[in-house]
Amino acid sequence: MAVARRIDQLLSGGSLIRRMFNQGQQLKERYGADNVFDLSIGNPDLSPPPEFYRAAEKILGESIPGKHAYMNNAGLVEVREKIAQRVRREQDVDISAGGIIMTVGAGSALSLAFHCLVNPGDRVLVPAPAFVAYRNYLSVHGGVLEIVPGLPDFSIDLNALEEMIDETTAAVIINSPNNPSGTIYPEKSLADLGQLLERLSRLHGRRIYLISDEPYREIIYRKEPVPPVFQAYPHSIICYSYSKSLSIPGERIGWAAVHPLAEDRDKIVAGMTGATLNMGYTNAPALMQRIVGEIDGCAVDVERYRRRRDLLADGLREIGYEFELPQGAFYMFPKVPRGYGGDDDMAFCERLVEEKILTVPGSGFAMPGYFRISYCVDERIIQGSLPGFRRAFETT
Numbered sequence: 001m002a003v004a005r006r007i008d009q010l011l012s013g014g015s016l017i018r019r020m021f022n023q024g025q026q027l028k029e030r031y032g033a034d035n036v037f038d039l040s041i042g043n044p045d046l047s048p049p050p051e052f053y054r055a056a057e058k059i060l061g062e063s064i065p066g067k068h069a070y071m072n073n074a075g076l077v078e079v080r081e082k083i084a085q086r087v088r089r090e091q092d093v094d095i096s097a098g099g100i101i102m103t104v105g106a107g108s109a110l111s112l113a114f115h116c117l118v119n120p121g122d123r124v125l126v127p128a129p130a131f132v133a134y135r136n137y138l139s140v141h142g143g144v145l146e147i148v149p150g151l152p153d154f155s156i157d158l159n160a161l162e163e164m165i166d167e168t169t170a171a172v173i174i175n176s177p178n179n180p181s182g183t184i185y186p187e188k189s190l191a192d193l194g195q196l197l198e199r200l201s202r203l204h205g206r207r208i209y210l211i212s213d214e215p216y217r218e219i220i221y222r223k224e225p226v227p228p229v230f231q232a233y234p235h236s237i238i239c240y241s242y243s244k245s246l247s248i249p250g251e252r253i254g255w256a257a258v259h260p261l262a263e264d265r266d267k268i269v270a271g272m273t274g275a276t277l278n279m280g281y282t283n284a285p286a287l288m289q290r291i292v293g294e295i296d297g298c299a300v301d302v303e304r305y306r307r308r309r310d311l312l313a314d315g316l317r318e319i320g321y322e323f324e325l326p327q328g329a330f331y332m333f334p335k336v337p338r339g340y341g342g343d344d345d346m347a348f349c350e351r352l353v354e355e356k357i358l359t360v361p362g363s364g365f366a367m368p369g370y371f372r373i374s375y376c377v378d379e380r381i382i383q384g385s386l387p388g389f390r391r392a393f394e395t396t
């Protein structure tokens with residue numbers, strides 16, 4: 001056998017998100033793109049803000065020594081200093097450029113964190129509903145992702161989490177604003193989580209780290225910002241990405257911030273920095289680092305996502321679907337209509353495919369009985385999908 005065994009596993013797995021996306025491509029070829037309502041994938045359609053292009057042009061035109069050269073694996077120090085300023089402001093901790101590692105999106109920030117914290121066989125826990133690509137990132141390090149059952153309001157079930165934590169638990173991941181539910185975990189729930197992790201780290205004689213996956217930090221529909229996880233628990237790592245805030249997922253740029261008081265902080269920072277080599281990319285793309293350094297804090301027009309959210313919410317509510325109104329990100333996670341084969345999300349999403357509507361079954365986020373609608377698409381697509389949502393609802 002020429003190919004590694006893990007590749008067979010990888011090829012036979014495949015995420016439900018990708019499966020729906022591929023199904024969408026086939027439908028579009030058959031019926032024409034305008035006749036298919038693809039609400040399956042979180043690939044934002046908004047253009048990056050004008051500041052992004054202005055910064056890119058400026059930097060490309062400037063003469064900067066070593067503009068395209070290799071650099072410290074952690075990234076350009078002047079860019080990391082800018083990001084440290086932002087993290088200081090948002091998290092109210094004394095972090096410097098030395099606590100920031102530039103990464104290839106959130107995916108690589110998470111992967112680097114796992115690289116440092118997870119031994120083969122270690123468990124990493126995540127509350128449902130969850131973005132289960134964490135499993136892919138973890139599998140490289142021999143770690144096992146386990147799902148903490150979710151509550152109907154999508155808050156973290158601390159009792160269930162406590163029961164699952166033992167001495168093999170390396171870390172807990174949270175993702176807020178959440179993909180797929182759009183939930184923002186409140187400050188109190190983060191504080192309770194921090195206390196629990198502190199108590200259980202002592203009990204099991206092993207530091208349990210908190211990894212906060214925050215690619216949707218700026219995409220929120222309320223005034224109060226996402227609560228600072230660094231205030232809740234010092235043994236935390238934030239994984240951030242510009243994929244969604246600047247609408248540039250293909251450019252692959254983000255960062256990780258390690259809390260200055262995290263246990264083994266120096267080793268973690270050095271480990272995450274060195275591990276970029278193990279991951280095979282050495283450092284995050286130089287040009288993108290310089291651009292985000294210029295415009296960090298800038299984001300796409302979130303009001304456009306709010307309008308789409310409201311259009312979808314009004315339409316689905318009127319039909320009779322049940323859902324929590326998303327507080328952030330650009331996904332809605334309604335319940336499968338009552339009486340639809342119990343709560344068979346796979347069958348319901350297949351029914352929607354008959355209406356040429358592509359969504360993702362909740363099973364793809366470890367929460368069957370729900371389905372995810374991605375609304376980072378043109379309003380016409382949302383509007384056009386509503387009659388199909390109605391027919392599917394009425395035939396349950």
Ligand SMILES: Cc1ncc(COP(=O)(O)O)c(C=O)c1O
Pocket residue numbers: 042104105106107108131175178179213215240241242243249253254
């Ligand atoms: C919750 C969550 N985490 C991580 C990622 C990966 O982000 P990136 O493209 O920056 O690697 C995504 C992408 O959709 C996501 O939704």
